[in-house]
Structures are given as C-alpha cells and as structure tokens.
Amino acid sequence: MERGVRKTPVTWDSFHEGDVSEFGDRLITKEEIIDFASVYDPQPFHLDEEAAKESLLGTFCASGWHNCTFVTSMLYEAGLIDTETLGFPQIKETRWMKPVCPGYRLRIKQTCLSKTVSEADPSIGTIEFRYDVFNQHNDQLMRMDRILTLPIDSGRA
Secondary structure, eight states, X not given: OOTTOOSSOXXXXXXXXXXXXXXXXXXXXXXXXXXXXXXXXXXHHHHOHHHHHTSSSOSOOOOHHHHHHHHHHHHHHTTSSOTTOOOOOEEEEEEEOSOOOTTOEEEXXXXXXXXXXOSSOTTEEEEEEEEEEEOTTXXXXXXXXXXXXXXXXTTTO
C-alpha cells in the first residue's frame, strides 16, 4: 500500500465504539529530534546529550510536540487519515508519560471511544479516539485523546 492510500475511503462508518487496532513501527533518530527541536522546541534536553543528563528529565529526548507529530504521521502511513478526513478539531488531552529517545521504535494502540453525528450537518460525524503510544519495550510513552471529523457514508446520511 502506498503511504496513506487505502482501497476504500476512511469514513465515520469505518469505525465502531470500542474498536481497538494497533499499528506502526516508527524508528526515532537523534537527527530528527535535533532538527525538530532546533526550530520548534530548542530546550537543551532536545538538542544536546550532555546537557540533557543534567536536566530534569535526565536524558536526551524528543519534544512532546514532536511526539504528537509522530502520531499524526503514523496515522497517515497506516492509511487512517486520507483525503476523506475532515480534520482534528480538538485535542481533548495529551499526556507525556515517559521520554521518547533515539532508537525507540514507536507503535500506536488506537481505541474508538465514542461517535457522534453532527446536528448541523448529518452527512458528517465526529469520533473520539484514544492513541496510546508504546516503545519496543512495551513502555507507554504517551496518551492522546482527540476528535476526528469524517464524512458519513451516503447510505447512512
């Protein structure tokens, strides 16, 4: 499958409350951590390994905001965000539980928490998803709950 391309479009009807899926195998590199932090979050523990040892975190790691972009890119790569997607209008909660370090391989557990049909436009709906992010050691690194807006299949609208 090409990056982010599915044979069938992703719609509101593609998901059911309680659905759980796991995907991803994203290697995190030191270079990408520094590149992102240099522009968007230039704190010492994202830029310099020695300075990171003396920080509150005690280790060199990716910015929490960078971690959020990993989630989005992994959703895209898994084909769960496509041209039918109408965007994420809300992030309800984000928790950074442990640092994301170079050499970690990330995977995501996605849970469909709830679904709502728009009162203003019944051809679209929202879904609240929980994204739990783990490394190759099964350590939970992050949790993000956010809302995705999707079209509803025409047969159901």
